[in-house]
Amino acid sequence: MSKFQKKGKAEMPELNTSSLPDLIFSILFFFMIVTSMREMELKVEFKVPKGTELEKLERKSLASYINIGRPTKDLRARLGSASRIQLNDKLIAGTEVGYIREFVQAERESLAERDKPFMKMCLKVDKDTQMGIVTDVKMELRKAMALSIMYSAEQR
C-alpha cells in the first residue's frame, strides 16, 4: 500500500484543438492583406536595382508592366539568353519594340476615360541589361505618349 502507486495506465489528455482554425484564419488574413495577386506569369527573369529615392506605386490598377530581362530557364532553350521584353503577359518577338505602341494603345483603351491621363508604365528591368534596349523602349513610350513611367526598384 504505497501512496505513489500508479493507478492503472495514465491516460494521455486530449489536446484541445478548437482554437486551431482561428489561428490558421489569422495567418490567412495576414497573407491576404500583405500580398497581392500575381497578375502575370513571368517569362523573363529580372532582379531590379536598389535605390534610395523611391516612391510607392499609388494605384496599381493604372499600372501596366514592361519587363526586360533574360528569358526564364525553361524558355531559354528555345529563345536563347539575350534580353527580351515582356509586355504584361506576352513576350514579344525578338527586340521588336514596335509592338509597344499597340500595347500602350490597348492598355489606354482599357482604362476609364478619367483615368487615362494617369496611366503609368512600370518598367521592371534586370540590373544587367544593356541600356540600348531600355532606351529603345523609352523612345517608343515617348512616341506613344505614355510619359509617366516608373523604374521598379528595391529600397536600399
Add this chain to the structure above:
Amino acid sequence: MGKRKVPGLNASSTADISFILLIFFLVTTSMDTNRGLAVRLPNPPEENQQDPPKIRERNSMVVNVNMNNQIMVTVAKDSRTIEVSELRELAKQFIANPENDPDLPELVPVELPAPFGVQNITKNHVISLQTDRATNYDTYFQVENELYGAYNDLRDELAKKTFGRSYNECNEDEQLACRQYYKCVISEAEPRKYNQ
C-alpha cells in the same frame, strides 16, 4: 418540454479547410512591393525639329556614362571622372549654386508662390544625361537615383529652413512651392553607339 440540449458541432475539419485556403493564397499571391523611381519622359521629338535652344555653358551639366560604366561629369568645360557616390554633392552644388559661382548656373530672379516671393534661383540649369548603348542599366539607374536624390535633398533642406519640417511632412502647396524652387530638369540624350 424541457430544454433540449444542442449537440456540439464538430469543427475539427475547419482547420483543414482554412489550411487549404492559406496554401491557396500562398501560392497565387506574391509579396512584391511596388516601389520605384518615378520619372516623367519628355514629349516625343518632332519630325522637323529645329535646333535645340542654345544653352549657355555655365548652365549645363553633362553626365556621361560610357560602355565601361565610368561616369564623367562636365561642368563649365571642366570634365572629370567620378564615382557614383560623389555625384549627389556635385549635382547639389550645381543646382543650387549657393555662392553664385560664375562657373555654375546663373541666378535669375523668379516670382515664386507665397512664402518665397521673388527669389534668385538657377532657373535655366539643365542636367543632361548621356549613356552608351552598352552601358549597364544598374549604373544608369544609380546615376538617375543620385540626380533625383540631389533634388530631393535640396527640397528637403529648403522645406526644413522655411517651414520647419521635412519635405514629406509638408502639405501639398508647400511641396509644390519647394518643387518650383528647385525645378527638376534632367534631359536624356539619345545614347550613342560605340564607334559613332
